[in-house]
Amino acid sequence: MKKETLRGLARLNPCLGFSCIYTSLRRISIGLALVILGYSSEAQGQNTTSKPVELSNPQASTIEWHDKIAIRGYAQVRYNQLFVTNPDLGCEQCDKSWSPNESFFFRRIRIVFYGKIHPRVFFYIQPDFASSGGGGKLNFAQLKDAYMDVGLDRNNEFRFRIGQSKVPYGFENLQSSQNRLPLDRNDGMNSAVYNERDLGVFFMYAPREKRKLFSDIGKRGLKGSGDYGVFALGVYNGQTANLNDLNNQVHVVSRISYPFAWKEQLIEMGVQAYTGNYVLLENNLSPGVKVNTDRSYRDERIAGSFILYPQPFGIAAEYNWGSGPEFNPQTDSIEVQKLHGGYITLSYLIRSHKQVIIPFTRYHYYDGGKKHELDARSYEVSELELGIEWQPFRQFELVAMYVFSQRRYEDFLLQDNQQEGSLLRLQAQLNF
Numbered sequence: 261m262k263k264e265t266l267r268g269l270a271r272l273n274p275c276l277g278f279s280c281i282y283t284s285l286r287r288i289s290i291g292l293a294l295v296i297l298g299y300s301s302e303a304q305g306q307n308t309t310s311k312p313v314e315l316s317n318p319q320a321s322t323i324e325w326h327d328k329i330a331i332r333g334y335a336q337v338r339y340n341q342l343f344v345t346n347p348d349l350g351c352e353q354c355d356k357s358w359s360p361n362e363s364f365f366f367r368r369i370r371i372v373f374y375g376k377i378h379p380r381v382f383f384y385i386q387p388d389f390a391s392s393g394g395g396g397k398l399n400f401a402q403l404k405d406a407y408m409d410v411g412l413d414r415n416n417e418f419r420f421r422i423g424q425s426k427v428p429y430g431f432e433n434l435q436s437s438q439n440r441l442p443l444d445r446n447d448g449m450n451s452a453v454y455n456e457r458d459l460g461v462f463f464m465y466a467p468r469e470k471r472k473l474f475s476d477i478g479k480r481g482l483k484g485s486g487d488y489g490v491f492a493l494g495v496y497n498g499q500t501a502n503l504n505d506l507n508n509q510v511h512v513v514s515r516i517s518y519p520f521a522w523k524e525q526l527i528e529m530g531v532q533a534y535t536g537n538y539v540l541l542e543n544n545l546s547p548g549v550k551v552n553t554d555r556s557y558r559d560e561r562i563a564g565s566f567i568l569y570p571q572p573f574g575i576a577a578e579y580n581w582g583s584g585p586e587f588n589p590q591t592d593s594i595e596v597q598k599l600h601g602g603y604i605t606l607s608y609l610i611r612s613h614k615q616v617i618i619p620f621t622r623y624h625y626y627d628g629g630k631k632h633e634l635d636a637r638s639y640e641v642s643e644l645e646l647g648i649e650w651q652p653f654r655q656f657e658l659v660a661m662y663v664f665s666q667r668r669y670e671d672f673l674l675q676d677n678q679q680e681g682s683l684l685r686l687q688a689q690l691n692f
Contacts, residue, residue, distance in 0.1 A: 325377060333371040334438045335390075335690045339364055346681025349665060352633060353451065354444035356392055358685070366390040366399060367687070368437055380411035384425075403502060404457060409464075417471070421462040421494075424501055427453045428462060428492040428515040429532045430578055431565045432603070434485040441483060441607055441649055443661055443687055446624035447641045448601025449578055452534070452561055453500060454632035460496025460510070464489030473519050477526065481616065482569040482609075483576075491516050498536045498559070500632065507556055511536030517565065528567040535560035538631050540585060540594065549635050549672040550593035557585035558596050559631065570609035570618070577604040585636040586629025589675050594636045599628020601641070616651040635671035642666045657689040 340358045347360040357365030369389040376382045384405055391402035407423030409416070426434050430449040433456045450456070466474070466489045477484035491514075497503070498511035517530030538559040545551060561582030568575040579602030586597040603624030610617040626641045647661030663685060668678045 328377050329373060329375040331371065331373055333369075333692055335369045336367040336437070337364060337688045338367045338443070339686045340683060342684040342686065343662075344681070344683045346679060349667065349679040349681040349683075351444070351447075351665075351667070353447065353454075353630065355685075358683075367443075369399070370404065372405075379414075380416060382409040382411075382416075383407070384409075404455070415468045417467055418465050419463075419489075421464060424457055424459045425462070426456045426488070427458050427460075427496055427511075427513055427534070428464075428488045428494065429453060429513055429534055429561075430563055430580070431485050431517070431528070431530065431567055431576065432578060434488055435483065436486070438689070438691065439478075439483050441605060441618060441620045441659075442622050442645055442647065443659060443685055446578075446601075446603040446622070446626070447630075447639065447643075448603060448624060448626035448628075449563065449580055451599075451601075451626065451628065451630045451632075451639075452580065452582075455501050457501035458496040458498065458511075459501070460494055462492055462494030462496075462513075464492045466490040470519060473521075473526075477519070477569060482526065482571070483574070483607075484569070488515065488517070490518055498538055503541075506539035507537055507554075509537050511538075511559070525571060526569040528565070528569070530565040530567075531563070532565070533560075533562040538585065540631065540636060544632075544634055546635050546672040548592070549587070550591065552594075557594070557631070557636075559584045561599075563602070570607050572609045574607040574609065575604070576607075578602050582628075584629055585631045587635045587638045587671050589638065589670050592672060594629075597629060599626075601626030601628060614653070616649075618649040619647070620649070621646050633671070634673075638668075638670045640668040655691050657687075657691065659687040659689070661685045661687075 338355065338357055340355065341363060350359040355367060367390060370386055372384065372386045374384045384407055386405040387401050388404050389399060389401050391400045392398055393400040403424065405425050407421050407425040410420045410422065412418040428434065429452055432440065432445050433449055433453065466487065470490050471487055474484065474487035478486065493514045495510040495512055497505040499505055511534055513532070513534035515530060515532035517528060519526065519528040536559050537556045540551060540555040540557065542555070561580050563578055563580030565578045566575065581600045583596050583598050585594050586599065588595050588597070601624070603622055605620060605622040607618055607620040622645045624641070624643055626639055629636045629638055643666070644664045645661050647659060649657060649659045651657045662682065664682045666680045670677050
C-alpha cells in the first residue's frame with residue numbers, strides 16, 4: 261500500500277497559481293494520511309487478529325422505507341360542447357360532462373403512491389380527486405386502487421394481489437385512462453365492471469421474460485394494459501369498488517393473455533370470463549319497477565381479445581357475450597337477458613422530432629343491460645369515433661375526438677328513448 265501511494269504522489273502534475281498549489285497540497289495531505297493509515301493497518305495485522313477498523317457507519321448505507329416509495333400521476337381536463345347536434349345525447353357511464361349545460365370538467369386527478377418495499381412485496385395506492393359527490397358536487401377524493409402484490413418465488417413469477425384493484429377482465433378495461441386513445445372505454449366490455457375495480461384476491465402468473473415484455477411495452481409508449489399476468493384467477497365481491505358486498509357470495513374471474521413477438525410486431529391474444537350473482541342497489545331502482553325479491557341476478561360473461569401493438573400500425577379488438585340483469589320495457593321488470601358487444605380500434609403511431617402523433621378510429625357496439633345504472637338500463641349502442649392524440653413532450657397530451665353516436669337507453673321512468681347525434685370532444689392531459 262505504501263509503495264502504491266507514493267507512486268501516486270509522484271505522478272502529481274506540477275502547476276502554477278494559488279488554486280493549483282492548494283490542490284497539490286490537498287492531494288499530498290490525503291496521500292500522507294493514507295500512508296499513515298497503511299502503517300497502522302499493517303501493525304494491527306502483525307499484533308492482533310481482530311477485525312480491521314471500519315471507517316464508515318454500517319447503517320449509513322441502509323435504505324429506509326421512504327426511499328422505496330415513488331409518486332406519479334396524471335390529470336385530465338375535458339370540454340365536450342363543440343359542434344353538438346343533439347343536447348339530449350349523453351353517456352352516464354362514459355363522462356358526466358357529456359350532457360347539456362356542461363362546460364370544462366376534470367375527468368381525472370390521480371396521484372399514485374407505489375413501491376417495492378421488500379423483494380417480494382409491492383404496494384400500490386391510487387386516490388382520485390375528481391370524483392362526483394352527486395347533486396352537481398364535483399372533485400371529491402375517492403379511493404380507486406389499494407392493493408399489495410406478494411410474490412411466492414424469488415422472481416415474483418407467481419404472486420397474489422390482495423386488495424382493491426382492477427378485475428382482470430378485458431384489455432381495454434385494464435388499460436389505464438392515462439394510456440388509452442379513445443376518451444372513454446367501450447360500452448360492451450366496460451359494462452361488465454363499473455370503474456373496472458373491486459375488492460378481492462387475485463392469483464397471477466407470468467414467467468420473467470413475459471413480465472419484462474409487459475414492462476417494455478409500457479416504457480416504449482405502445483399503449484399497453486400493464487402486467488396482470490399471463491394467467492390470472494381471482495375472487496372478488498362483485499358489487500364493484502367502494503361498495504359493500506350484499507350477498508356474501510363472491511364473483512370468480514379468470515384470464516389468459518399471452519404477448520409475443522412475431523417478426524417485427526408485438527401481438528397479445530387473450531380470453532377471459534367471470535361468473536357470479538349481482539345484487540341490484542336499492543337506491544338504483546325506480547318506484548314501481550318489478551324486481552326479484554332478493555334483487556339478485558345471474559351475472560356472467562366471456563370475452564376474447566386481440567391486440568397488435570402500434571409499430572406503427574395498431575389494432576385492438578375485443579368482443580364479449582353473456583347474460584345479466586336488464587330492464588324489459590315489455591313487462592316493466594328487470595330480468596336476466598342475453599347481452600353482447602365489443603369494439604375495434606385502429607391506430608397509427610408517428611414519432612417525429614421527439615413528438616408523438618397518433619391518429620385513431622374506433623367503432624363499438626353493445627346490446628344488453630347495464631346493471632350499475634338505474635333499473636339496469638337496457639342499451640343498444642352503435643358509435644364511431646375519429647380522433648388524434650398529440651404529445652409534444654412526455655408530460656403533456658392533447659386529444660381531439662369527433663363522435664357519431666346512436667344510443668337507445670331505457671329504464672322504467674324513461675322508455676322509448678332513442679338518441680342520435682355527433683359532437684367534438686377535447687381533452688388536455690398532464691403526466692407527472
